Amino acid sequence: MVLNNLNYPLDFKFKITTLASDFNITDKNGNYVAYVRQKMFKLKEDVIVFNDESKSKELFRIKANQWIDFNASYSLTEIATGRNFGRMARKGMRSIWKASYDILDANDQPKFKIQEDNAWVRFFDGMVGEIPLVGAFTGYFLNPSYTVTGLDGKEYFKLKKMPSFFGRRFQLDRLIDIDDEEESLVILSLLMMTLLERARG
Template sequence: MVLKNLNYPLDFKFKITTLSSDFNITDNNGNYVAYVRQKMFKLKEDVIVFSDERRAEEMFRIQANQWIDFNASYAITEPGSGKKFGRMARRGMRSLWKSQYDIYDENDQTKYQINEDNAWIKVIDGIIGEIPVVGMFSGYFLNPSYTVKDSSGKEYFRLKKMPSLFGRRFQLDRLIDIDGEDESLVILSLLMMVLLERSRG
């Protein structure tokens, strides 16, 4: 199974009417690509990717291998068969300063890396975020971006946090063509990364 209707850029938009971290992924024409639902009150991350907000068709499941997310790995599987689609792993100690993640295929081979483009944005955002009133508006002008590269350094995608009061919107652009299954694997990894990074502020 692969994600469809991938007319870029894709918008990741979080819902503010739910307690859970639910968000829609839509294409440039406003068509649904996926609806992402993070299960609440779980010791280990458990995320379900549906085809749309009706939640009638479950497309993928993303689950952490441990309840402490420091250096955790997130397995991406297909529902029903439980077939492994790939996984994403955060780079532990190296991510304390600059967020970095590795993306692995179904054979556990490293295919791509996600790198935060400017670590200073996160540092400054953390400082300003502690200032009363002013910190509420940091989401309008402190917006990190992330680039997806392969092992040779070739850039495939760029994900940007868009100006918003509560960090509700992200936009994904594809820079060059990529295989369909790899494309889905990268998008699924990025949506999991967004949930992890957003939970850290």
């Protein structure tokens, strides 16, 4: 199975009624694309992608390869077949200041990069977010964005945090058409990155 024939932009909307980091993914028409749940109380990140909020069908699994996440990578697997789509790898020291990830295919070959567009947005979000009352409004005016580029340097996707309380909404746009399997690889990587970056503030 691949995530294809999607009507962009896609909306990622986190639920604030659960302790877990759950979020819905819908297309521009409001139709479900997936429901993402991160398992709680795990030393390693363990994320399941379901068909929708009913959680009646598990589509994909994303698992960290180590419990210390400094240089962690995350395997992307289709549940029905056990097929490995590839993995997303954090870029270690470079990710401290500015989010940076590599996306690798099933043969462990680099295919894409995810880069945070402006590190200063994160910096000021972290500072202002600690100020009582004022910090609650940072989700309305400090919103980072991320760009997915290919090895050819072309920009393929753009993910933006949208104005909202508690950083609840993100929007994903595709800039260039790509192969269905590569599209699924990128989207699954961005799901995991969104969870990681949202947790970092």
